[in-house]
Amino acid sequence: SKPIIAIVGRPNVGKSTLFNALAGEKISIVKDTPGVTRDRIYADVTWLNYQFTLIDTGGIEPDSGDLLLSHMRGQAEIAMETADVIIFLTDVRQGLVDADYQVADMLRRSGKPIVLAVNKVDNYEKFVLDTYEFYNLGLGTPFPVSANSKIGFGDLLDEVLVHC
Ligand code: GDP
Numbered sequence: 352s353k354p355i356i357a358i359v360g361r362p363n364v365g366k367s368t369l370f371n372a373l374a375g376e377k378i379s380i381v382k383d384t385p386g387v388t389r390d391r392i393y394a395d396v397t398w399l400n401y402q403f404t405l406i407d408t409g410g411i412e413p414d415s416g417d418l419l420l421s422h423m424r425g426q427a428e429i430a431m432e433t434a435d436v437i438i439f440l441t442d443v444r445q446g447l448v449d450a451d452y453q454v455a456d457m458l459r460r461s462g463k464p465i466v467l468a469v470n471k472v473d474n475y476e477k478f479v480l481d482t483y484e485f486y487n488l489g490l491g492t493p494f495p496v497s498a499n500s501k502i503g504f505g506d507l508l509d510e511v512l513v514h515c
Pocket residue numbers: 360361362363364365366367368369409412470471472473496497498499500
């Protein structure tokens with residue numbers, strides 16, 4: 352059956368924008384237990400000759416504090432339970448922050464393949480140097496993308512599909 356690829360990352364890094372850009376229109380929402388922020392959104396995606404199921408684990412996201420961390424833990428759990436490959440999305444504009452390290456640690460423990468993407472690289476020359484700090488997460492090469500401008504998707508998905 353088709354590989355399942357989950358997008359995980361902090362609020363506002365651009366998970367839903369990336370999801371929508373890749374998914375087009377075939378989107379379905381799966382509601383989890385009411386009050387629990389484990390809703391996720393699925394789409395069947397065709398990329399070149401490949402077909403996979405993409406999940407946006409974000410749902411409705413809290414802004415900060417303890418809620419944020421437990422929400423991120425829930426996201427990571429969904430991804431680790433269901434995905435064959437996890438896209439861990441970060442944000443070059445906000446840079447590398449503590450919560451990124453915390454999520455990276457949760458994901459790493461799953462042993463699932465993780466592909467690190469750095470979003471909002473709308474201008475490669477301007478932002479490429481800023482993507483290098485994301486090597487510090489210990490998740491390998493950061494792939495620069497712009498979900499808004501649909502830049503970098505080919506290289507990112509090539510790497511994802513290596514693990515499928
Ligand atoms: P999510 O909370 O991770 O799902 O993030 P969203 O997809 O809702 O995006 C959060 C904000 O980042 C929105 O204002 C988006 O328009 C913006 N955003 C998403 N992708 C990009 C990008 O590639 N470049 C820039 N400059 N902004 C982006």
